[in-house]
Amino acid sequence: MLICIVADAGYDISDIKAVGIGCPGTIDNVKGVVVYSNNIKMDHVPLVDEFRKYIDIPINLENDANAAAYGEYIANGNGVNSYIFMTLGTGVGSGIIIKGKIYRGFNCAGAEIGHSSIVMDGKTCTCGKRGCLECYASVTALIEQTEKKMKECPDSLMNEWASTHGKVSGRTAFECARAGDKAAREVKAQYIRLYWHTCHLKY
Numbered sequence: 001m002l003i004c005i006v007a008d009a010g011y012d013i014s015d016i017k018a019v020g021i022g023c024p025g026t027i028d029n030v031k032g033v034v035v036y037s038n039n040i041k042m043d044h045v046p047l048v049d050e051f052r053k054y055i056d057i058p059i060n061l062e063n064d065a066n067a068a069a070y071g072e073y074i075a076n077g078n079g080v081n082s083y084i085f086m087t088l089g090t091g092v093g094s095g096i097i098i099k100g101k102i103y104r105g106f107n108c109a110g111a112e113i114g115h116s117s118i119v120m121d122g123k124t125c126t127c128g129k130r131g132c133l134e135c136y137a138s139v140t141a142l143i144e145q146t147e148k149k150m151k152e153c154p155d156s157l158m159n160e161w162a163s164t165h166g167k168v169s170g171r172t173a174f175e176c177a178r179a180g181d182k183a184a185r186e187v188k189a190q191y192i193r194l195y196w197h198t199c200h201l202k203y
């Protein structure tokens, strides 16, 4: 598969000088191991060794949010070299850059902000804890909140939007809110309120 992807891009496998892997979860980048990933279910998987069976060149494994945070530093740093970067997707990822270097923290999990509890006895997270930020602020959570409101409000524009686009997505509530739909505005307001609340937590 790796060779097919490289060939489709118009390159030969010998053109590839190094591999970078961004993977969600707790990553031991020295050993090249995914220590734990709750969203794609990996437990102590030696991912770099697996890749090396197919291609024997330098391979670096990194948490995907760390990789995104570092990429942003290289591409758009604009002189800022210390910041926290957050990604909203299946979960809530984050990367911490301090003086141009990735901060990993204890057990390489120092930036797992998505698994900070923001709601006491809240929803059960895929990590096993309750009330984690990503249960409320991820795109997965936004879609759940949107679908719940669509069921409560069958006349909402969101139902028509979903049938036109063939699915509910993170855009549904925001686009329908912009078009003036009351139920969509409620979804958007609730989502933003939770996210704003989190951004003002003191760690």
Ligand SMILES: [Zn+2]
Pocket: 114, 115, 116, 125, 126, 127, 128, 129, 132, 134
């Ligand atoms: Zn969690």
